[in-house]
Amino acid sequence: MSVTIxxxxxxxxxxxxxxxxxxxxxxxxxxxxxxRVLEFAEQLGYRPNRAARALITGRTHNLGLxxxxxxxxxxxxxxxxxxxxxxxxxxxxFVADTDEDPGVEEELVHALAKQVDxxxxxxxxMNTTQIEKLAHxxxxxxxxxxxxxxxxxxxxxxxxxxxxxEHLARLGHSEIALLGGPRGSWTNREIRRAATLSAxxxxxxxxxLGPHPPTEESGVAQxxxxxxxxxxxxxxxxxLMAVGLIDGLDRLGVRVPHDVSVVGIxxxxxxxxxxxxxxxxxxxxxxxxxxxxxxxxxxVLTLPTELIVRESTAALKDS
Amino acid sequence: MSVTIxxxxxxxxxxxxxxxxxxxxxxxxxxxxxxRVLEFAEQLGYRPNRAARALITGRTHNLGLxxxxxxxxxxxxxxxxxxxxxxxxxxxxFVADTDEDPGVEEELVHALAKQVDxxxxxxxxMNTTQIEKLAHxxxxxxxxxxxxxxxxxxxxxxxxxxxxxEHLARLGHSEIALLGGPRGSWTNREIRRAATLSAxxxxxxxxxLGPHPPTEESGVAQxxxxxxxxxxxxxxxxxLMAVGLIDGLDRLGVRVPHDVSVVGIxxxxxxxxxxxxxxxxxxxxxxxxxxxxxxxxxxVLTLPTELIVRESTAALKDS
DNA sequence: CTGAAAGCGCTAACAC
DNA sequence: GTGTTAGCGCTTTCAG
Numbered sequence: 154m155s156v157t158i159x160x161x162x163x164x165x166x167x168x169x170x171x172x173x174x175x176x177x178x179x180x181x182x183x184x185x186x187x188x189r190v191l192e193f194a195e196q197l198g199y200r201p202n203r204a205a206r207a208l209i210t211g212r213t214h215n216l217g218l219x220x221x222x223x224x225x226x227x228x229x230x231x232x233x234x235x236x237x238x239x240x241x242x243x244x245x246x247f248v249a250d251t252d253e254d255p256g257v258e259e260e261l262v263h264a265l266a267k268q269v270d271x272x273x274x275x276x277x278x279m280n281t282t283q284i285e286k287l288a289h290x291x292x293x294x295x296x297x298x299x300x301x302x303x304x305x306x307x308x309x310x311x312x313x314x315x316x317x318x319e320h321l322a323r324l325g326h327s328e329i330a331l332l333g334g335p336r337g338s339w340t341n342r343e344i345r346r347a348a349t350l351s352a353x354x355x356x357x358x359x360x361x362l363g364p365h366p367p368t369e370e371s372g373v374a375q376x377x378x379x380x381x382x383x384x385x386x387x388x389x390x391x392x393l394m395a396v397g398l399i400d401g402l403d404r405l406g407v408r409v410p411h412d413v414s415v416v417g418i419x420x421x422x423x424x425x426x427x428x429x430x431x432x433x434x435x436x437x438x439x440x441x442x443x444x445x446x447x448x449x450x451x452x453v454l455t456l457p458t459e460l461i462v463r464e465s466t467a468a469l470k471d472s
Numbered sequence: 473m474s475v476t477i478x479x480x481x482x483x484x485x486x487x488x489x490x491x492x493x494x495x496x497x498x499x500x501x502x503x504x505x506x507x508r509v510l511e512f513a514e515q516l517g518y519r520p521n522r523a524a525r526a527l528i529t530g531r532t533h534n535l536g537l538x539x540x541x542x543x544x545x546x547x548x549x550x551x552x553x554x555x556x557x558x559x560x561x562x563x564x565x566f567v568a569d570t571d572e573d574p575g576v577e578e579e580l581v582h583a584l585a586k587q588v589d590x591x592x593x594x595x596x597x598m599n600t601t602q603i604e605k606l607a608h609x610x611x612x613x614x615x616x617x618x619x620x621x622x623x624x625x626x627x628x629x630x631x632x633x634x635x636x637x638e639h640l641a642r643l644g645h646s647e648i649a650l651l652g653g654p655r656g657s658w659t660n661r662e663i664r665r666a667a668t669l670s671a672x673x674x675x676x677x678x679x680x681l682g683p684h685p686p687t688e689e690s691g692v693a694q695x696x697x698x699x700x701x702x703x704x705x706x707x708x709x710x711x712l713m714a715v716g717l718i719d720g721l722d723r724l725g726v727r728v729p730h731d732v733s734v735v736g737i738x739x740x741x742x743x744x745x746x747x748x749x750x751x752x753x754x755x756x757x758x759x760x761x762x763x764x765x766x767x768x769x770x771x772v773l774t775l776p777t778e779l780i781v782r783e784s785t786a787a788l789k790d791s
Numbered sequence: 792c793t794g795a796a797a798g799c800g801c802t803a804a805c806a807c
Numbered sequence: 808g809t810g811t812t813a814g815c816g817c818t819t820t821c822a823g
Contacts, residue, residue: 155586157800168810173802183808202586204523204532205800208815213523215566215587223552226545233542233569240568245584247534248567249559250552265564267474267521268534369742396742403744423688423715425722425744476816487794492818502792524816527799 156197165193176201216246216446217265217272219258223250225367226421227391227435228275231296235273235439242447244270253335255279259287266291271446273439278337292449294442298339305453306442310340310418311347313431313458317388317416318348320429320460322355325469326386326414330379332372332398333363334390341390344418348388360384365394372397376405379413385469386414392422392430399424399465410467417465426464433458475516484512495520535565535765536584536591538577542569544686545740546710546754547594550615554592554758561766563589572654574598578606585610590765592758597656611768613761617658624772625761629659629737630666632750632777636707636735637667639748639779641674644788645705645733649698651691651717652682653709660709663737667707679703684713691716695724698732704788705733711741711749718743718784729786736784745783752777 162169167186174182175190182190193199207213216239220228236246247265251257255278262272271292277284281300287293288303295305321329331348334341345361352359360382365371372394379387379398389395395417399409409415409426420432434456441454481488486505493501494509501509512518526532535558539547555565566584570576574597581591590611596603600619606612607622614624640648650667653660664680671678679701684690691713698706698717708714714736718728728734728745739751753775760773 155800158802159800169800170802170811171809173800174809177802181808186808200582200586202527202800204526204587205815206802208521208524208527208800208817209802211815218567223555224548226548229543229545229548232567236542236567236569237571245566245568245587247564248537248551248555249564250555252556263519267519268523268564400742400744423719425719474816477818478816488816489795489818490793492816493793496818500792505792521816524799525818527801527816528818530799 155202156199157202158199160197161190161194161199164197165190177206213268213270214244215269216244216443217262217269218246218248218275219251219261219265219272219277220248220275221251221253221278223248226393227419227433231275231435231439233439234436235443238440238443242443244443244447251278253278255283259283262287262291262293271449273442273446276338276340292446294445296438296442299453302451304445304451306438306445307453307455308340308433308438309455309458310431310433311343313418313433313460314344314347314388315351316458316460317418317429317431318351318357318359319355320462321386321388321414321416321466322352322357324386324414324466327355327357328382328384328386329357329359330382330384330387331359331361331363332375332379332387332389332394333361333365334367334394336364338367344388344390363390365390367391367393369393369397369400372399373401373404376401376407380405380407384413386416386466388416388418390418392417392419392428395428395430395465396422396424399428410465411470414466420461424465429463429466430461431458432461474521475518476521477518479516480509480513480518483516484509496525532587532589533563534588535563535762536581536588537565537567537594538570538580538584538591538596539567539594540570540572540597542567545712546738546752550594550754550758552758553755554762557759557762561762563762563766570597572597574602578602581606581610581612590768592761592765595657595659611765613764615757615761618772621770623764623770625757625764626772626774627659627752627754627757628774628777629750629752630662632737632752632779633663633666633707634670635777635779636737636750637670637676637678638674639781640705640707640733640735640785641671641676643705643733643785646674646676647701647703647705648676648678649701649703649706650678650680650682651694651698651706651708651713652680652684653686653713655683657686663707663709682709684709686710686712688712688716688719691718692720692723695720695726699724699726703732705735705785707735707737709737711736711738711747714747714749714784715741715743718747729784730789733785739780743784748782748785749780750777751780
């Protein structure tokens with residue numbers, strides 16, 4: 154087996170509790186003995202067993218991170234930031250993927266609950282009641298979705314959508330289509346709400362399409378539907394769909410931004426023409442969620458988004 | 473605190489050991505009592521504490537997954553597949569990111585060792601000796617790199633590079649550039665070796681550039697250097713670099729595939745023109761690595777790659 | 792088939 | 808400042 158606290162104790166001629174203290178409360182032990190213990194520990198290659206420690210302290214120093222789809226380019230930067238931030242605070246993180254299935258999501262929270270000090274629930278597909286209930290069993294922080302009495306990190310996509318619509322209006326577009334995202338997504342609702350309001354405010358008309366799965370394929374598939382709305386500009390639920398849409402339009406002989414302007418959301422895509430998009434602070438959200446979990450505050454944090462104007466939007470042609 | 477085996481025992485009027493057996497060795501307990509215990513357990517919402525169980529069985533039912541960069545699009549499909557496959561076998565997985573730092577890599581293996589039954593080391597940057605040593609402390613399986621006496625899952629990128637070069641040769645290209653990847657990457661060495669051989673075999677000339685970081689930026693930055701080699705076709709270390717390269721060439725007024733053909737590796741990019749690339753079986757590799765770890769076999773598995781011809785390669789112009 | 796008892800590796804009172 | 812003791816939640820002999 155592996156080397157334990159007892160081995161270190163025996164070799165350094167002290168009691169196990171002294172060894173234990175050397176690692177978990179160094180200030181309580183005589184510097185001289187501490188040094189000796191540390192030396193022998195090092196020499197034997199001793200590493201505390203966190204699981205054993207957790208059994209008694211109740212703190213595992215592990216976090217759970219549950220996302221709808223690891224392969225969706227929105228998530229990797231969030232996962233990366235959260236993991237790195239957590240590790241900097243001596244926490245390890247379990248990552249799990251629900252494949253957009255609310256049932257899996259719930260099961261996962263339960264399965265991980267005992268092994269972690271808290272769980273980051275990213276863009277969950279569960280209903281609010283379920284989430285509220287789960288929050289009683291294990292500290293939770295929800296990303297991209299507000300749930301009453303549960304800490305959350307939100308991104309101000311409404312603000313982003315507003316900026317996007319105003320940008321398009323300023324370019325002369327008054328017929329705008331919104332290519333909607335998945336059913337049950339808070340982000341999607343926010344975008345729709347803000348875009349509708351904004352379009353009205355700028356004197357334009359907004360046609361809402363969807364809901365649709367947030368994939369490239371669905372972007373491609375909706376190209377015709379978008380054109381049929383008579384829109385000269387489109388705001389897509391995310392970059393994935395925007396990329397698909399540009400592709401689909403291209404196949405129909407419609408060029409971006411010459412014929413139609415397209416704005417994405419997420420800033421995850423690198424395309425030609427470079428995509429105008431609403432950048433969402435995913436990495437910052439990951440870090441913030443970890444902080445909230447570790448401080449056990451019940452905060453709701455809303456992070457700002459920002460419009461990045463690139464090449465996929467242009468002034469309305471005269472016609 | 474949470475509900476334990478003891479609560480269930482008390483309520484169902486049996487000893488804790490019977491409850492324990494109900495979950496870990498059901499066949500050893502009378503069907504009637506088992507049913508009763510199960511019912512009360514369900515009712516109380518009892519969930520076994522895996523960490524406590526691990527303390528005595530020595531099996532944590534956790535796996536570690538260490539990658540160089542979660543945000544590199546090569547990894548998410550691998551992580552997703554490995555996690556899902558592992559969970560299907562009742563394993564949870566810690567995911568950690570080394571940021572391409574060998575030191576972090578080693579520290580991570582040690583930090584996770586006690587908490588997992590095995591670790592997937594993906595495209596490690598450590599040297600072979602270090603990996604061999606670590607393999608003594610914890611079951612390891614290395615992805616994308618052969619290490620003597622350590623189980624591995626490899627992808628046959630050599631075969632892929634060969635196919636790519638032959639494809640280009642068939643299109644009439646005899647001046648080919650290889651845009652190299654990161655130093656210390658086995659994959660990079662394999663590609664170079666196979667491409668060089670293949671170019672020689674087809675009577676072409678291959679100019680090797682690099683090493684370079686495997687990023688889009690570095691692809692952009694190398695566009696000029698590529699042109700300077702006089703190549704009419706390029707094989708890039710991965711799709712990321714290929715995408716950057718196409719972008720960089722475009723800025724220099726060089727069009728793909730009209731002026732220069734480009735082949736990527738990974739099949740992670742969606743571009744216009746659609747990228748001809750060597751598809752690597754990342755998801756399969758993730759699943760295979762998990763299987764090897766759970767079966768504790770010392771296999772070395774080599775997975776085939778495949779050339780996907782799309783629009784970024786074309787026949788050499790007459791000139 | 793079930794209960795009793797020991798103990799996994801560690802921490803946390805409580806003595807001394 | 809250090810040793811003693813008990814015990815976290817669970818499994819696993821060993822009896823019966």
